[in-house]
Amino acid sequence: MVPLKRLFTSTLGRKYLMGASGFALVLFIVVHLLGNLTLYTGSGDAINTYAAKLDALGIGKLILELGLGLTILLHVVTAIQVTYSSKVARAVQYDAPKSKGGPTKNTVTTRNMIITGLVLLVFIVVHLIQFRFGPKIEDGYTANVSGVMVHDIYRVVVETFLDIKNVIFYVGSMFFLGFHFRHGFWSAFQSLGMLNPRWSKPIYCLGFIIAILLTVGFLFMPIYIYATQGGAQ
Amino acid sequence: MAAHTTSKTINIKLKIWRQESVKDAGRFEQYSLDNVLTNMSFLEMLDVLNEKLLKEGVRPVEFESDCREGICGTCSLMISGQAHGPVRGATTCQLYMRSFENNDTITIEPWRAKAFPVVRDLVTDRRAFDRIQMAGGYTGAKTGPHADANAILVPKDLADRAMDAAACIGCGACVAACPNASASLFTSAKIAQLSLLPQGHPQRKERAIRMVGQMDKEGFGSCSNLQECEAACPKKISIQNIAIMKREYLFAALAANFREGMGSADGGA
Ligand code: HEM
Ligand code: FES
Secondary structure, eight states: OOHHHHHHHSHHHHHHHHHHHHHHHHHHHHHHHHHHGGGGGSSSHHHHHHHHHHHTTTHHHHHHHHHHHHHHHHHHHHHHHHHHHHHHHTOSOOSSOOOOOTTOOOOHHHHTHHHHHHHHHHHHHHHIIIIITSOOGGGTOEEEETTEEEEOHHHHHHHHHTSHHHHHHHHHHHHHHHHHHHHHHHHHHHHTTOOOHHHHHHHHHHHHHHHHHHHHHHHHHHHHHHHHHHHHO | OGGGTTOOEEEEEEEEEEOSSTTSOOEEEEEEEEEEETTSBHHHHHHHHHHHHHHTTOOOOOOOOSSSSSSSOOOOOEETTEETOSSTTOOGGGOBGGGSOTTOEEEEEOOOBTTBOEEETTEEOOHHHHHHHHHHOSOOOOOSSOOOTTSSOOOHHHHHHHHHHHTOOOOOHHHHHSTTOBOHHHHHHHHHHHHTSGGGGGGHHHHHHHHHHHHHHTTOBOOOOOOHHHHHOTTOOOTHHHHHHHHHHHHHHHHHHHSTTGGGGSTTO
8 A cells, every 4th residue: 555645646635635735825816926026116226136136045945946847847736637627526516606695706717617727827937937037137128237347137027018918918917816815715725624614714815814915016017017017108 | 394384496407327336337317306495405305206206116216315414425416517416505405496496497416437437326335434544543542441531631712623623424425526536535534633633643644645546546536625625624624634644645655764664654555
C-alpha cells in the first residue's frame, strides 16, 4: 500500500492540493496587487525600483518563479481531474436542476470554477508573454532610478496598455478573477477542513472583500494608464 | 368529508421519467391528473396516478417509499429539479400538493448519479451507501448487559453535534442535489457522528480511511464546496461535517504513513 499516493489521489486528497495551491495563489496575487499599486503613482520610478529589487534577488527570484509556476501547474492539473471525475459521476443530467436556496453557494460562477479558471490560465499565459518575456534591458528598455540603470518595466506596461485591445482583455479577465476568488477563498478553507459554522460567514465575507479589492485594484491599472498616458502620446 | 372541506383541488401535468431497466435508455412521459386534493401528500398523488394508469392498462410508475413520515429515507424523488421538491427540511413523503399551483407541470426524475444506477422508473439502487456504511460506520462495542448510561461522560456540545450528524436518514438527496454527485455529506455525517464521541475513538483513523476509500470506489464525485447538499438535506445536516471528515481523513492518512501495519486499514483498495 502507498497511503501517501492514495491520500493525494483520493477525492479529498485532490481538494487538499487544490486548497493548498489555491492559498499559495491567493498569497501571491495579494502581494502582486500591492506591488503593482506603485503604478498609480503616475511615474515609472516606483514600479521600476520595486522590479529592480525583485531582480536583485537573483537566483532567489528564479526559485520563487519556479515555485509559482509549479503551484499553478498543480492547481490546474488537480482542477481538471476534480472537474472530470465530477462530470463522470453525474453522467446523466437532470431536466432542469434548480437550487434549493438556503445556505447554498451553488451559482453559475461557483459551479463553473473550471471555466473562470481556464480563462485565468489563458490570461496568465498572455500576461507572461507580454511582461515576463516582453522587452528586456537588452532591447533598450532602460530607466534611470537614482543614478542606477534598471529595466524600464514601466515602459513595457505603458506600451501594452496604449493598445485598447489589451485594455479590454485585461479589464475583462479581472472579472473572472473576482468570481473565481470569491468562491475560491472560502472554498480553500473548507477543503482543508478549517471551517466551522462560526467562522464560515466571516471567512466568506473576507474573501468577498478581497475579491472586490483585487478586481478593482487590477482593473483600473490599464484604464488609468490608457487614460493618462494615451493623451500624452 | 369534513377533513376535505379545507382542501382545494388542482389540475396538474406530470412529466415522469420512465425506464424499463438498468440497461434501458429511458424517456419522459407526460400524464395529466385532474382534481388533485391539495391536502394529499406527493406520494398519495402518485398512488392516485398509478390507480388511474392501472385502469388504463398502463404499467404503473415505480417509486420507493416506506415510512411515509420522513424517517426512513426510502422516498427519493427529484421534483422539478429539486431533491425532495421545493420545501427545505422535508422528504418527498412530507411534501404536500398545496406546494403546487393549478396547471403546474411537475417533472419527476430519479436521483442521477453513476453510483446510483436506475433500477426502474424512479427507483435507484442506493446500495453504494450501505457499502460505505459497512466499510467503517460502526463502533466496536462490547456485547453483553447494557452499560450504565453515564459510564462514559460526553460533553454536551459534542453530544449535540454527533446527534445532529446522526439525523442523516441516508436518502441520498445530498448526492442527487450536488452538481458533482458527491457523497461527501452522507459519508461525513456518518464519520462525524461516530468520531465526535469517545465511543467512536478507537476506530477513528481506520474509519475515516475505509469509509472515504469506499466512497471513492463507488464512483461519487468530488466536493466543490457548493453547499447545495445542505440546502437539499431533509434533515438540514451541516457541511461542518464535511470539514470534520477532511480533518479526520487527512490526519488518519498521514498517521498511516508513520505507522506500520496500516495496510489492513485501507479498505482493501
Ligand atoms: C491567480 C490565479 C488563481 C487563484 C488565485 C486561484 C484560487 C483558487 C482557490 C483559492 C480555489 C479554492 C480551492 C478549493 O476549493 O479547495 C480555487 C479553486 C479552483 N480553481 Fe483556481 N485559482 C487560480 C487560477 C486557476 C486556474 C488557472 C485554473 C485553471 C483550470 C483554476 C481552476 C480552479 C478550479 C476548477 C477550482 C475549483 C475546484 C473544485 O471544483 O473543487 N484556478 N482556485
Ligand atoms: S418514505 Fe420514509 S422518509 Fe419518505
